[in-house]
Amino acid sequence: MKKIRISLARVFVIIVITYLLFLSFIYSGFDAREKNNDDESAPSKLIRPKNSHDNLKAQLQQSGPIAPNTPDEFCGSCLFRDTDFSCAERIDWVIKNKNKKMQDAIMENLKYCLKEGVQYDAEANELHKSRSSSLNIKPLSEWNKNTPMNWIVVDITEYGAIGDNNTDNTDAFHAAIEEISKSGGGELLVPSGGVYQTAPITLGPHTTLTVHGTIRGVADQHKFPAIDPLPSFGRDADFRGKRRRQALVSARYARNITIRGNGVIDGAGWYWYPFFKNFSAAYHIGRPHIIEIENCTGVEITGVTLRDPAFWTLHLVYCTDVYIHHMAIDAPMCRNYRCPNTDGMDIHSCKNVLVEYNTIECGDDHVTILAGKLRQNRSPPTRNVTVQHNILGRGMGLAIGSSTAGGVSDVLYYNNTMTQIPDLGQGQGAHIKMRTRYGGWTPTVIICPGNGCSNIRQSNWYGIIYDKLIEKNIPCICKDFPDPLHARRDRWVPFMRSIAEEASPDDPSNVILVGHSSGAQATLRYTKLYPVHGAVLVSATYSDLGDAHERMSGYYPQADTNPYLFQDMLSNCKQERWYQFHSDNDPFIPLFEAEKIRDGLGLTSTYNMLTRRSHFFDYFDELETVIDVLVAEE
Secondary structure, X not given: OOOOOOOHHHHHHHHHHHHHHHHHHHHHHHHHHHHHHHOOOOOOOOOOOOOOHHHHHHHHHHHOOOOOOOHHHHHOOOHHHHOOOOHHHHHHHHHHOOOXXXXXXXXXXHHHHHHHOOOOOHHHOHHHHHHHHHHOOOOHHHHHHHOOOOOEEEEHHHHOOOOEEEEEOHHHHHHHHHHHHHHOOEEEEEOOOOEEEEOOEEEOXXXXXXXXXEEEEXXXXXXXXXXXXXOOOOOOOOOOOOOEEOOOEEEEOOEEEEEEOOOEEEOOHHHHXXXXXXXXXXXXXXXXXXXXXXXXXXXXXXXXXXXXXXXXXXXXXXXXXXXEEOOEEEOHHHHHOOOOOOOOEEEEOOEEEEEEOOEEOOOOOOEEEEOOOOOOOOOOOEEEEEEEOOEEOOOOOXXXXXXXXXXXXXXXXXXXXEOOOOOOOOOOOEEEOOOOOOOOOOOEEEEEOOOOOOOHHHOOOHHHHHHHHHHOOOOEXXXXXXXXXXXXXXXHHHHHHHHHHHHOOOOOOOEEEEEEOHHHHHXXXXXXXXXXXXXXXXXXXXXXXXXXXXXXXXOOOEOOEOOOOHHHHHHHOOHHHEEEEEEOOOOOOOHHHHHHHHHHHOOOOOEEEEOOOOOOOOOOHHHHHHHHHHHHOO
């Protein structure tokens, strides 16, 4: 037999190769396992232990987020469904695992999880915990410590409500809310399976509105009352008038307000859009919000879907400690951009607000931060707001502004996903927008008196309105005019111009003229020549009324000479910034004379016919309101 000789060198080489292969096998096994853990599509479903939920949480922390077996399982059956993982924990996995091939599945799962309406567990997200701590967001358990002991639960059907999408259930809602108010707090249940139409309703303190069916606004504008404008706006945010519509669901000056459930609150926006387009709403008052929460502390909105808004969908104003999560805003009419100004959420002069895990589709800004239009401490600031982990469909993105007179600070927009490509006017992602006038100079009000006033501060209401405006830090000039008896145009108009130039040297147009009687005529002639911020006419007349003394003043048209040229006046002062007051019993100026001025300027909502005010010799509150509106205008 032939002997085979193997040298020691060959033996050594064989041993080394074997050892290297062994090491390669070991390391490749660990590497594959690590890749398996990092791969979103890898089959690494966590087996639920038989012990407590705390052990499950511990296992989660050790092994990392759960990965579904396939994208199909992720989208449809959602493998988290049979585990104790909260919706937030599922979403946290999605956020941490953004593999390109899973993008569609991620979006579908987010939508699925958000529909679950599961309350967010703060332990599932360290960012949320740290941010909530800095915002002083209180857990619901703390908010409910003040819940009355005699808490009641009432079903809206027990008060006669019928969910047939036809009956007006306003009385039933009011009766149920009143019962909760008498008890000191409780829950109002709107059961599933019905569509309950109603006019505006107002929730009281310590009230939970649980919606499993559908609440829909009645298609009747006359059932939506007019209410006062917000102090920080001074006017209706829609039609810019002196009054605004009450929201479909509102709460004011209350604590512990919760709106929840898996149902729908429908604003019936389709009914309101034609009024906006044609500027034909009753009493020239704008469209209502779906929900407006004003001056409330401890607010939570979760689970519900807000659908088809007429104007802003959810308006939070002057509120503290607000938590909006796991709810949806849907504006189907806005897919063709037929519903302007239908913001998703407007957070206005609020502090300590957390908005997360919502889906929003609307016709304007998805979420916008506001702080009012009026300056001089009338617009509280907005502070400490976090908007994170939201899905943003069609709309104009996340915004700060444009109404920011009170100031905005400490706002975080984090990890929000836009599903629409921001082109063709579909949105800017996130943007800051400011009006150039905010932070600038407040317009100066110039009081233009009637003739015969040798001491203007002591005459009629001029000194009163002057004092009121000065108290508000609104610049006002109330000084004697030259030639007070004859009030001639060739002296008064140049004098008014000199006042404007002195009050605002850099921009003499930054004035508001308030003219009474002859002063109203001077205001008309002034605006034919010079631009102004706004103008108020009190007891204005079109003609000299056949009075020779008035004719000599030079204000009135004479045959074919000295026309008013209303178009020039409108070029120098926007139509919506003209206000006119007349009285039904003015002893000097017939109604048709005032109406000629009204028609010449094309005034509608800003023409005010008041009863029994004579020639407006006495002070009237409506004047101060109008001046506030004009000061607030950009």
